[in-house]
Amino acid sequence: MATFKCHGIIIKRSNLGEADRILTILTFDLGKIKAVARGVRKTLSKLAGYLELFCVDDLLLAEGRSLDTVAGAVTTKCFKNLRGNLKATQTAFYFAEIIDKLTEDREPHKEIFELLENSLEHLDGKKNDLLISYFEFNFLAETGFHPELNKCISCSKKLEEAGNFFSFESGGLMCKNCRHDIGHSISSEAIKVLRLFLQHRISVIDKLKTENNLSKEIRQITRGYLKHTSGKELKSEGYLYE
Numbered sequence: 001m002a003t004f005k006c007h008g009i010i011i012k013r014s015n016l017g018e019a020d021r022i023l024t025i026l027t028f029d030l031g032k033i034k035a036v037a038r039g040v041r042k043t044l045s046k047l048a049g050y051l052e053l054f055c056v057d058d059l060l061l062a063e064g065r066s067l068d069t070v071a072g073a074v075t076t077k078c079f080k081n082l083r084g085n086l087k088a089t090q091t092a093f094y095f096a097e098i099i100d101k102l103t104e105d106r107e108p109h110k111e112i113f114e115l116l117e118n119s120l121e122h123l124d125g126k127k128n129d130l131l132i133s134y135f136e137f138n139f140l141a142e143t144g145f146h147p148e149l150n151k152c153i154s155c156s157k158k159l160e161e162a163g164n165f166f167s168f169e170s171g172g173l174m175c176k177n178c179r180h181d182i183g184h185s186i187s188s189e190a191i192k193v194l195r196l197f198l199q200h201r202i203s204v205i206d207k208l209k210t211e212n213n214l215s216k217e218i219r220q221i222t223r224g225y226l227k228h229t230s231g232k233e234l235k236s237e238g239y240l241y242e
């Protein structure tokens, strides 16, 4: 049987039969894949300890007719603090569900792999109110919904300092003349933060000092835009606010 190696993060696990599991893995090279891990629900399974949720693994997979099988695994990163923190775990489930529901199998997305790995690393460390917005906005940008933040998406004119709108339908900022009852009012501070999200690595969120109201405004935009473009219900989202 042909085998291949891959580097991936386990984003979902479901039971199969008596002792097996189906894993959904976001890999660096291949995008999202599914594989069977045989016997991992038995107490003596050697593999089981290496196939925990949200761990980063080096995997050896054996090609199967319908599903590949995990032949070997070594965990390279396991976010221990994240796993011990309910809020952080719920956020990780939310990120995983976004990737699971909104990306296609075997469609490579190296940037999304890095976005998830960096976000999990961040969740393992300190709390930051901007992390979810950062993830949502960059996920959208990488999956074909890169928003226009530099000029009006409708008339292409330079934006005024204040009085602008974000249109989920058009995917970007709109001036007040083009708004025509669509679009959500957005402050100049929120626009600045959203631009920084797209220009910088995740560590930028630790350098930004945002008041609670501004974080909330930003989240309304990123969440609304994700909801509008995906059109899908994300079950894990409800747990974020508990």
Ligand SMILES: [Zn+2]
Binding pocket: 152, 153, 154, 155, 156, 157, 174, 175, 176, 177, 178
């Ligand atoms: Zn305009």
